[in-house]
Amino acid sequence: MAETTHRNVIDLVAPPHACRHCGLLQLCDHGQVTTPAIEQLSAIVRHRVPLARGAALFHEGEPFRSIYVVFSGAMKTFTCSYDGDEQIVAFYLAGELVGVDGVHTGSHGSSAVALDRASVCEIPFEKLETLAQDIPGLLHQMLCMMSKEILQDEETMLLLGKKTADERLASLLLSLARRFREQGYSAQEFHLPMSRDDIANYLGLAHETVSRLFSRFQRQGLLTVRGKHVCVNNLAQLEILAGVPGAGAKTGRAGQII
Amino acid sequence: MAETTHRNVIDLVAPPHACRHCGLLQLCDHGQVTTPAIEQLSAIVRHRVPLARGAALFHEGEPFRSIYVVFSGAMKTFTCSYDGDEQIVAFYLAGELVGVDGVHTGSHGSSAVALDRASVCEIPFEKLETLAQDIPGLLHQMLCMMSKEILQDEETMLLLGKKTADERLASLLLSLARRFREQGYSAQEFHLPMSRDDIANYLGLAHETVSRLFSRFQRQGLLTVRGKHVCVNNLAQLEILAGVPGAGAKTGRAGQII
DNA sequence: CGCTGCTTTGAACAACTTCAACTTCTGTGG
DNA sequence: CCACAGAAGTTGAAGTTGTTCAAAGCAGCG
Numbered sequence: 001m002a003e004t005t006h007r008n009v010i011d012l013v014a015p016p017h018a019c020r021h022c023g024l025l026q027l028c029d030h031g032q033v034t035t036p037a038i039e040q041l042s043a044i045v046r047h048r049v050p051l052a053r054g055a056a057l058f059h060e061g062e063p064f065r066s067i068y069v070v071f072s073g074a075m076k077t078f079t080c081s082y083d084g085d086e087q088i089v090a091f092y093l094a095g096e097l098v099g100v101d102g103v104h105t106g107s108h109g110s111s112a113v114a115l116d117r118a119s120v121c122e123i124p125f126e127k128l129e130t131l132a133q134d135i136p137g138l139l140h141q142m143l144c145m146m147s148k149e150i151l152q153d154e155e156t157m158l159l160l161g162k163k164t165a166d167e168r169l170a171s172l173l174l175s176l177a178r179r180f181r182e183q184g185y186s187a188q189e190f191h192l193p194m195s196r197d198d199i200a201n202y203l204g205l206a207h208e209t210v211s212r213l214f215s216r217f218q219r220q221g222l223l224t225v226r227g228k229h230v231c232v233n234n235l236a237q238l239e240i241l242a243g244v245p246g247a248g249a250k251t252g253r254a255g256q257i258i
Numbered sequence: 259m260a261e262t263t264h265r266n267v268i269d270l271v272a273p274p275h276a277c278r279h280c281g282l283l284q285l286c287d288h289g290q291v292t293t294p295a296i297e298q299l300s301a302i303v304r305h306r307v308p309l310a311r312g313a314a315l316f317h318e319g320e321p322f323r324s325i326y327v328v329f330s331g332a333m334k335t336f337t338c339s340y341d342g343d344e345q346i347v348a349f350y351l352a353g354e355l356v357g358v359d360g361v362h363t364g365s366h367g368s369s370a371v372a373l374d375r376a377s378v379c380e381i382p383f384e385k386l387e388t389l390a391q392d393i394p395g396l397l398h399q400m401l402c403m404m405s406k407e408i409l410q411d412e413e414t415m416l417l418l419g420k421k422t423a424d425e426r427l428a429s430l431l432l433s434l435a436r437r438f439r440e441q442g443y444s445a446q447e448f449h450l451p452m453s454r455d456d457i458a459n460y461l462g463l464a465h466e467t468v469s470r471l472f473s474r475f476q477r478q479g480l481l482t483v484r485g486k487h488v489c490v491n492n493l494a495q496l497e498i499l500a501g502v503p504g505a506g507a508k509t510g511r512a513g514q515i516i
Numbered sequence: 517c518g519c520t521g522c523t524t525t526g527a528a529c530a531a532c533t534t535c536a537a538c539t540t541c542t543g544t545g546g
Numbered sequence: 547c548c549a550c551a552g553a554a555g556t557t558g559a560a561g562t563t564g565t566t567c568a569a570a571g572c573a574g575c576g
Binding site: 079081082083085087089100101102103104105109110129132133136139140142143145146147148149150151153154155156157158160161162163201203204243244245 | 345347358361363367387391397398400401402404407414416420459460461462
């Protein structure tokens with residue numbers, strides 16, 4: 001895989017940072033797909049489309065043509081109820097896949113907006129499907145990614161259906177921390193890409209509640225919060241709050257930092 | 259199973275009732291797949307596996323090998339939080355696809371249980387993937403079904419995140435009514451396959467609240483409820499409650515009751 | 517026929533929201 | 547570089563919605 005042909009293949013074969021964790025490219029990690037396949041894939045991708053903060057990648061109801069991988073920055077997707085209010089469905093960080101909910105109806109089921117300056121790679125879906133016909137690993141990878149999305153949604157439903165406000169915020173923070181770490185950033189100290197309002201919306205709470213929770217978590221020594229900058233001071237306790245299995249057991253050992 | 263190959267094909271080519279609406283078979287409606295492909299598909303399916311009320315089809319964490327289509331009856335799937343309580347993720351009626359959330363991790367992300375006497379068709383996933391490699395329409399159909407699941411999940415998140423108790427129950431009833439109609443049953447009068455507890459769990463409410471809502475909806479003339487038997491008396495009003503677009507318009511100017 | 521589990525109803529309570537006021541950031545133009 | 551305006555965030559107090567606890571009514575089933 002190291003022997004590369006030139007052109008835009010370079011982006012993918014020697015990934016600068018985000019590509020390394022790109023959902024679609026994980027196939028090469030698994031050795032299921034050979035270099036020519038990656039070249040084919042790369043040839044149909046529109047790389048690093050830049051997005052300003054607040055810019056929409058697509059709107060709910062628009063015809064579905066492509067899926068996207070976040071290359072840098074962060075995005076949110078949301079659905080609108082008929083009386084106008086939004087429900088944020090998910091946040092996406094670099095390497096994560098956005099926009100797969102349009103396959104069934106042929107139009108996007110949600111809107112996607114950049115949370116800050118961001119860039120995405122656009123993958124025309126029809127071409128991807130054609131390609132998947134020839135590359136066995138790719139088909140599996142596509143199903144995998146959609147399955148992952150479903151899994152994530154199920155987790156969110158558990159959060160919205162059963163968890164208290166404390167548990168919801170703790171769960172979100174841990175999820176973000178884990179995903180930052182997956183990208184090679186610190187899981188202990190990070191910058192929230194979204195506003196309090198967005199967090200509240202996603203968690204099904206009022207933004208005042210979220211604000212109060214941050215203050216309380218800080219008072220309790222769980223976090224140090226300074227605007228959007230968050231530092232996790234007591235991971236073990238945060239995990240207990242979020243309901244992570246076995247989180248209580250570890251605290252005896254002076255709070256192992258996973 | 260091996261000796262029944264001929265009959266299997268017949269089941270699918272001349273579907274008795276549920277098969278007509280089977281998520282996987284919708285490809286033939288669209289003319290994308292020819293009869294031989296359906297025969298291939300049918301050959302790998304284990305047809306009409308019977309399930310007693312309360313029987314589990316699979317448990318969360320079990321290795322993922324197959325997906326299932328409900329042939330008759332109804333199912334629920336749920337995830338468990340670490341402190342033990344369940345969140346019902348979805349209800350499935352005849353023709354609907356269960357169990358696609360296991361592709362990514364290789365183990366089921368939720369448990370599936372029959373709500374009453376039910377039967378399902380089991381489709382080994384690996385074989386299906388292989389088949390999809392040869393049948394273009396099938397690949398698309400698989401992606402479609404998963405995308406549909408994601409869409410449904412997004413709707414549920416909106417429900418759990420933003421809707422009031424009234425809106426939640428109204429939404430569920432309308433969803434069930436629509437799906438019963440899709441199967442050729444009455445959308446106005448039907449039998450709820452699940453308990454009040456299950457409804458409450460799914461809607462993120464206490465079961466007492468659901469009970470009170472049913473009573474109030476009946477008092478308000480929206481429904482006639484007798485245990486699990488439900489008759490919708492004022493569909494328009496129920497749609498307004500659930501927030502269906504344009505539902506107010508249909509009732510005429512008089513309909514601005516909310 | 518008398519369980520046992522499901523459902524309904526009432527009353528007190530808790531969690532979260534709403535409303536309102538205030539503070540802190542951020543970006544823009546002088 | 548500072549001043550200012552608007553947005554975002556914080557905090558308090560009152561208000562709602564839905565929960566919890568408790569008890570009674572029903573239905574299906576051995």
